[in-house]
Amino acid sequence: MSTTTDVTEPVPAAEAAAAGTPRRVPGGLARFRELSLVPAILVLGVIGFIVSPAFLTSDNLIGVAQQSTELSLLVLAQALILIAGRMDLSLESTIGVAPVIAVWLVLPAAGGRFTGLELLPVWTAIPVCLLVGAVIGAVNGFFILKLRLNGFIVTLGALTMLRGLQIAISEGRSIVELPASFTYLGHASWAGVPAAIWVCALLFAVGGCALAWLRHGRALYAIGGNPEAARTAGIRVDRITWVVLIVGGVLAAFAGVLYSGHYGSISADQGSGWIFQVFAATVIGGVSLNGGRGTLFGALTGVLTLQLVVNVMTLAGVPPLWNQFLNGAIIIVALIISRFASGEKQE
Amino acid sequence: MADPATAPPAVAEATGIGKRFGATVALRDAGISVAPGESHALVGRNGAGKSTLVGILTGLQQPDTGTLRFSGEPAPSVGDTDAWRSRVACVYQRSTVIGDLSVAENLFLNRQSPGALRPIRWTALRRRASELLGEYGVDIDPAARARDLTVEQRQFVEIARALSFGARFIILDEPTARLDARGIARLFDKLRDLQRQGVAFLFISHHLQEVYDLCTTVTVYRDARHIVTAPVADLDHDALVEAMTGESAAAPAAGAAPATGRATAATGAPLLDVTGLTLRDAYADVSLEVRAGEVVGLAGATASGNVRLAETLAGLHRADTGRIAVAGREVRASGVPAALAAGVGLVPEDRHHQGLVGSRSVAENATLTVTDQLGPYGTVLPSRTREFAERMIKDLDIRTPGAGTPVSALSGGNQQKVVVARALATDPHVLVAVRPTNGVDVRSKEFLLGRIRKVADDGRAALVVSDELDDLRACDRIVAMFHGRVVAEFGRGWRDEDLVAAMEGVAARPAQERDTEQGEEQEG
Ligand SMILES: Nc1ncnc2c1ncn2[C@@H]1O[C@H](COP(=O)(O)OP(=O)(O)OP(=O)(O)O)[C@@H](O)[C@H]1O
Ligand SMILES: [Mg+2]
Numbered sequence: 001m002s003t004t005t006d007v008t009e010p011v012p013a014a015e016a017a018a019a020g021t022p023r024r025v026p027g028g029l030a031r032f033r034e035l036s037l038v039p040a041i042l043v044l045g046v047i048g049f050i051v052s053p054a055f056l057t058s059d060n061l062i063g064v065a066q067q068s069t070e071l072s073l074l075v076l077a078q079a080l081i082l083i084a085g086r087m088d089l090s091l092e093s094t095i096g097v098a099p100v101i102a103v104w105l106v107l108p109a110a111g112g113r114f115t116g117l118e119l120l121p122v123w124t125a126i127p128v129c130l131l132v133g134a135v136i137g138a139v140n141g142f143f144i145l146k147l148r149l150n151g152f153i154v155t156l157g158a159l160t161m162l163r164g165l166q167i168a169i170s171e172g173r174s175i176v177e178l179p180a181s182f183t184y185l186g187h188a189s190w191a192g193v194p195a196a197i198w199v200c201a202l203l204f205a206v207g208g209c210a211l212a213w214l215r216h217g218r219a220l221y222a223i224g225g226n227p228e229a230a231r232t233a234g235i236r237v238d239r240i241t242w243v244v245l246i247v248g249g250v251l252a253a254f255a256g257v258l259y260s261g262h263y264g265s266i267s268a269d270q271g272s273g274w275i276f277q278v279f280a281a282t283v284i285g286g287v288s289l290n291g292g293r294g295t296l297f298g299a300l301t302g303v304l305t306l307q308l309v310v311n312v313m314t315l316a317g318v319p320p321l322w323n324q325f326l327n328g329a330i331i332i333v334a335l336i337i338s339r340f341a342s343g344e345k346q347e
Numbered sequence: 348m349a350d351p352a353t354a355p356p357a358v359a360e361a362t363g364i365g366k367r368f369g370a371t372v373a374l375r376d377a378g379i380s381v382a383p384g385e386s387h388a389l390v391g392r393n394g395a396g397k398s399t400l401v402g403i404l405t406g407l408q409q410p411d412t413g414t415l416r417f418s419g420e421p422a423p424s425v426g427d428t429d430a431w432r433s434r435v436a437c438v439y440q441r442s443t444v445i446g447d448l449s450v451a452e453n454l455f456l457n458r459q460s461p462g463a464l465r466p467i468r469w470t471a472l473r474r475r476a477s478e479l480l481g482e483y484g485v486d487i488d489p490a491a492r493a494r495d496l497t498v499e500q501r502q503f504v505e506i507a508r509a510l511s512f513g514a515r516f517i518i519l520d521e522p523t524a525r526l527d528a529r530g531i532a533r534l535f536d537k538l539r540d541l542q543r544q545g546v547a548f549l550f551i552s553h554h555l556q557e558v559y560d561l562c563t564t565v566t567v568y569r570d571a572r573h574i575v576t577a578p579v580a581d582l583d584h585d586a587l588v589e590a591m592t593g594e595s596a597a598a599p600a601a602g603a604a605p606a607t608g609r610a611t612a613a614t615g616a617p618l619l620d621v622t623g624l625t626l627r628d629a630y631a632d633v634s635l636e637v638r639a640g641e642v643v644g645l646a647g648a649t650a651s652g653n654v655r656l657a658e659t660l661a662g663l664h665r666a667d668t669g670r671i672a673v674a675g676r677e678v679r680a681s682g683v684p685a686a687l688a689a690g691v692g693l694v695p696e697d698r699h700h701q702g703l704v705g706s707r708s709v710a711e712n713a714t715l716t717v718t719d720q721l722g723p724y725g726t727v728l729p730s731r732t733r734e735f736a737e738r739m740i741k742d743l744d745i746r747t748p749g750a751g752t753p754v755s756a757l758s759g760g761n762q763q764k765v766v767v768a769r770a771l772a773t774d775p776h777v778l779v780a781v782r783p784t785n786g787v788d789v790r791s792k793e794f795l796l797g798r799i800r801k802v803a804d805d806g807r808a809a810l811v812v813s814d815e816l817d818d819l820r821a822c823d824r825i826v827a828m829f830h831g832r833v834v835a836e837f838g839r840g841w842r843d844e845d846l847v848a849a850m851e852g853v854a855a856r857p858a859q860e861r862d863t864e865q866g867e868e869q870e871g
Contacts (some may be wrong), residue, residue, distance in 0.1 A: 234428035
């Protein structure tokens with residue numbers, strides 16, 4: 001190679017050999033990876049239809065969708081964080097603690113069963129709740145990105161700590177006297193469909209578009225895929241990761257708003273144990289735990305699959321005592337299906 | 348070049364740069380100055396501090412001491428990536444391609460759209476990408492995922508990206524290490540084009556011939572220091588090597604094939620016997636024999652299939668038909684463990700992807716294939732690992748602070764030596780080395796090739812898979828491949844032109860040619 005080639009006369013065959021390479025891969029199919037769960041959802045639909053006539057009614061389907069909203073927001077948050085190559089376990093506590101803190105700050109100091117501090121006007125409940133979520137994300141980000149602590153353990157610690165904080169503030173009880181502004185989104189209906197569904201769909205659409213068509217969205221994939229390379233390309237890796245963690249916290253807090261509105265109260269174990277479902281839905285939907293891979297649409301299909309299975313099982317009259325067993329089994333089956341439907345290794 | 352009345356300031360000027368990593372001093376009071384439109388070469392042995400200087404010049408690392416100026420102005424602040432980008436573009440020594448993203452996106456990463464809030468137009472982006480790649484004569488589907496590309500294609504993606512920023516100063520850190528002769532010719536055409544437009548280059552390479560071909564000025568670093576800067580015309584090959592190594596270059600001159608005086612070499616027992624091996628889309632009907640005491644070269648350009656053949660021998664692919672026998676025993680099972688057990692050691696093509704676990708220590712990486720020899724009953728004794736590794740470090744002259752240093756902290760050439768060390772560690776019957784001297788400096792190159800020779804002298808066999816004439820010169824016999832087929836065979840005393848012609852598929856056939864009814868044009 002050190003002797004430069006004098007033989008520059010181009011031979012057609014050689015040219016073709018250099019150009020058309022043996023390892024060429026069709027780029028087309030890869031684009032449909034995120035659709036891999038759609039057949040599974042259709043099959044579930046058929047099974048549901050066979051099992052019970054109640055399945056294919058708009059009431060039932062809207063019910064499934066409404067029940068998916070809170071989980072799907074956590075999945076949205078987790079998917080963004082995973083794509084950027086991080087993890088946040090504390091989301092499942094944020095969904096409980098953020099509403100509790102917000103409500104605690106605005107509720108009257110005397111009178112009700114739960115005594116607040118009455119520090120802020122009642123209309124600020126939702127903004128404060130979202131702010132709490134942002135602060136949680138920012139603090140996690142500080143530990144992970146500034147102090148370079150291990151993200152898994154930091155957020156695991158936060159999970160426990162925030163759950164404890166919620167119990168301490170709420171004295172371990174459910175809070176039922178919620179401001180009307182706070183519960184509105186969770187139980188209102190717009191055009192016959194619960195507002196929560198509209199809002200969720202909108203958030204997924206906005207997030208999906210940002211990931212597909214905005215530079216900063218694409219930067220998440222670059223960061224998750226190879227942070228060193230992203231840095232050399234001029235992407236501000238730490239800043240963007242931090243923003244993603246904050247957005248994740250805000251989304252989890254917002255899921256808390258919807259959940260509280262939906263059930264009319266903030267229960268003490270709101271969101272507890274959800275993180276397992278969140279990870280399962282995200283990974284089934286094709287998001288890689290190692291970062292850099294996956295789409296929000298895929299993650300959404302993951303949530304819907306899990307929720308549909310639960311719904312079909314309920315309609316089929318599966319004894320509730322078997323639910324937990326089946327839930328776990330179904331996650332594994334769904335994982336296998338998505339592995340082979342997409343042809344992607346889930347490393 | 349139309350110079351203005353006053354001499355323009357250097358496009359990049361670094362003075363008094365010092366940089367240390369823990370106990371290692373990577374740069375000590377070093378400097379460089381690149382004039383506008385100049386092609387400046389930076390050479391030095393492995394670990395001399397070249398890539399560290401590149402990191403500093405591109406704003407990835409901060410120097411401990413010293414100042415940096417671009418066109419007379421002080422360097423931008425650390426976080427201001429856009430400002431750095433507009434002053435200098437770079438092809439880094441380490442791969443910066445992101446495997447999960449498409450080729451088009453890799454090319455335009457972080458500038459896919461004109462503004463942060465403007466949506467990306469994907470079709471237009473892919474079109475721009477194929478136009479850009481077309482300038483280099485490489486036909487890559489811009490929608491393909493980068494991880495599916497070959498090593499050479501990936502390198503072209505890096506190069507095309509760096510050159511497309513429109514910067515007036517471009518750094519290329521060993522850009523040719525992963526290209527074949529044809530690829531290098533294409534790259535140089537493009538660089539000469541940019542030279543004519545007045546773009547300045549800082550060019551790093553261990554192929555000194557490329558320095559003479561492309562550059563006007565050369566700077567030599569040695570042991571973290573600046574040694575000399577001079578016009579290339581004033582330093583001949585020997586003077587350059589002397590400046591790099593600090594010792595007279597007289598003794599082992601390049602070019603002279605190592606005289607081993609082993610006319611009896613080919614009489615050993617065949618250790619590797621390949622018959623009728625075929626892998627679809629890679630190579631067809633390859634037969635090959637390597638005897639004990641022999642070093643055989645398997646020459647061929649990137650698309651010739653020689654690398655894939657080597658990987659097949661090492662168990663990374665499964666051949667469709669044909670048989671492989673090592674030391675007289677047929678290797679039936681495919682897979683790396685089977686190949687290792689049969690006695691095949693591999694130096695892989697790409698050290699980053701197939702070779703090293705970056706965060707683990709030199710010792711662990713060097714002994715990864717021999718963990719079963721490091722202690723009884725499946726245990727791995729740290730003391731034995733260290734001892735083993737220290738022997739390797741001494742044997743191959745690996746520059747590292749210690750056996751426990753993570754591999755990612757080594758310079759590129761020294762990482763390559765770790766990969767070679769690992770292949771040697773198993774004491775293989777057959778050492779299959781793909782471009783073993785990739786990124787290794789002149790002196791270490793002789794050294795590594797000598798080490799491969801020693802494998803043969805110890806009664807084993809080596810297969811050197813490469814298109815580098817320096818590597819091939821060290822072989823007893825060369826089998827040339829083109830387009831998936833063996834097209835020629837050379838004994839000792841071949842002429843460069845003949846071998847290059849054979850690798851390029853040009854019909855100038857030497858006397859020793861063995862297949863007469865070859866028809867390269869017939870395959871699709
Ligand atoms: N991140 C790091 N951590 C610790 N040491 C480092 C790091 N990067 C480089 N070094 C050390 O700095 C020295 C210079 O390395 P550098 O990569 O600049 O060498 P180089 O001249 O580019 O060599 P090569 O030709 O092999 O690429 C080496 O001794 C290396 O071990
Ligand atoms: Mg280097």
